[in-house]
Amino acid sequence: MKFDTEAEVRDFLRLCLEPRPGLTRTPARLAEIMPGPLFEALVRFAPHLRVLHDQVEEQEKAARAARRAYGAALAAWIEDEPAREDDALPPTLCEQNRLGDKAEPQYHHYRRDGAGVLRCVFCGVPEGWGDEPARGYRTPDGREWMRAAEDDERGAALYESPFVGTRFTALALEVLHGSIEDVETPTARTFVFKERSVNRTTKHIPSPTNHLLTLCRDVASRPMSAEDAARLALCGGCRKEFLDSLPLDLEAGGYPDTAYADLP
Structure with a gap:
């Protein structure tokens, strides 16, 4: 089925809500399982739904990171281990996107860059930064190792490079090369003052x-x-x-x- 018109997309989504007699889905459940091509057709006619979808994804990733931090802190307390600085919940707000008299940080504002990566337009951080495995690493020899489609037998992310027959985890790359650099290292947007401003707040x-x-x-x-x-x-x-x-x-x-x- 093609999605050339708004009506065709709506009709198809109605079928997805009731695919056969006796089986129904709620719109919320459909939103959770919607395949990528259908979602892309949907937001072609309803771009505001992509904005809402991106906000949901951002908050769900923050919630997963927060649950992991909470679980680690709970485990440490049960074993009577001292609290660590990294037990604090990870930041989910953008330090460069501040608003109001108190300069309160706001959420990241993601848009796709020239490489198709969702990045915050204020601080340059890719979506899921610090939560998901890195998209790639650069070793001191200048070679870039990008995330492979498969993980190793323990579920750790594997990275591959052109003309190299072996895939490596990030830890293995660091051990082999001494250091590695994330290819997604963010760069914040350039900001200026008003030249004639006195207070510069x-x-x-x-x-x-x-x-x-x-x-x-x-x-x-x-x-x-x-x-x-x-x-x-x-x-x-x-x-x-x-x-x-x-x-x-x-x-x-x-x-x-x-x-x-x-x-x-």
Whole structure:
């Protein structure tokens, strides 16, 4: 079945809710099991559902990380072991995306980069950073090792490199090469002050067409350090101009046929 029109997608989703007599699914359950091609067809006509889906994914990953931290802390307490600094729940907010007079950190704001990776447009962190296995590592010889499709027998992620016949875990790569670098190391966006600002309590984004100006059309200072930018809230005018300029996170290309029989 093709999804060329909004009506076709809606009709197919109705079939998915009641695939056969006596079997029904709730919309919530359908959202959980929806195959990728069907989801891509859906958000082609309803892009706001991708935004909601991404928020759900982000919060579920944070919840999984929090449960792991809680379980580890519980195990340590049962064994009467001292609390560790890493027992704290991992941060889930973006240090570069701050808002308001108190510069409160907000959630990451993900969009796909040129390589198709979901990254925060403020801090550059990929989706799932620190939670899922890395997409790839770079060894000191300059070779990149990307995540393989299969894990080892213990479930550890394996990494492969062109023209190398053996796959390695991240630990094995580190042992063999002495050190490894995550290829997804994030780079925060460039932020500036208003050149004529006295207090400099707010950061700004330089214009992509004229870096001498801010997005809110004032004279820009030289770029500030990522550390300084992480302490400051973003100017409301720059925030609106920047977020309004971001394209919808829609992927180009066709939408393969999907049968509702493929759904679990």
